[in-house]
Amino acid sequence: MSTTTRETTITADPAAPTVVITREFDAPRENVFRAHVDPDLVKRWLGPRDLTMEIDTYDARTGGSYRYTHRDSDGEYTFFGSFHEVRPSERIVQTFTYEGFPDSVTLETMTLTDLGGGRTRLEGLSLFESIEARDGMIASGMEIGVNEGYEKLDELLAE
């Protein structure tokens, strides 16, 4: 299987506090889904390349929760949230917070679409409480983490 590097599209709506991410993967929908709910797989791809990920909790089912820490040479960054709904192979709705700035919470909805031929389109919608909070997340380097994470996910799915 070839591992074409696909483009990640990140769109910030000028009129609403959202970010929409779209990305295609050369893998069946079930595999892309499993890489989002199995903590042993998640820790292999989520986030930028220069970080390690330690998972405290990752209970990816409706009503479950998660907490993990990313570490690099500059320090550590802990994130936590809840899985509002996990609909197998189809949709995950979860909350997301950086523990260092706990008043800022985003609601993230990931939808997977089967494109046929073993290919899958992922759409991620992030909802922020204000346009300022959304612009702050983009300015913090979100794009690098998303791009590098999905490149690692390509590699994992190709195994």
Place this chain on the structure above:
Amino acid sequence: MSTTTRETTITADPAAPTVVITREFDAPRENVFRAHVDPDLVKRWLGPRDLTMEIDTYDARTGGSYRYTHRDSDGEYTFFGSFHEVRPSERIVQTFTYEGFPDSVTLETMTLTDLGGGRTRLEGLSLFESIEARDGMIASGMEIGVNEGYEKLDELLAE
């Protein structure tokens, strides 16, 4: 203690998919908080007057979840969500979905402020995925449920 009926202010921002609710209560912050996390108290005030509430789960702590059913003469309505963060006496962040329309999820942040003299101000921020979804919730009669619920909460807090 008098049970002044206080005005509930419900504000829909024309430019963002939010609803902001503010309400004051003649009760200490700890009591208003407890009425939001103890399921035996919650079922006595949440929602319009003509409904009964049956709680399936109500685990109001960070990472917990809830599910309950409101019933009236017309039928039953089940709601579910997660408690993203429960910060005692101060703040609750939770997701919210009507099970009959599961793709529409809101993120709700309640903040309690101690006004002194045994009085408390509640601010509720609801974040919807679009202005259309927000306007649909308002059109569904949300205001009646909020107002009647808070009147019942006044009565409970005065006991």
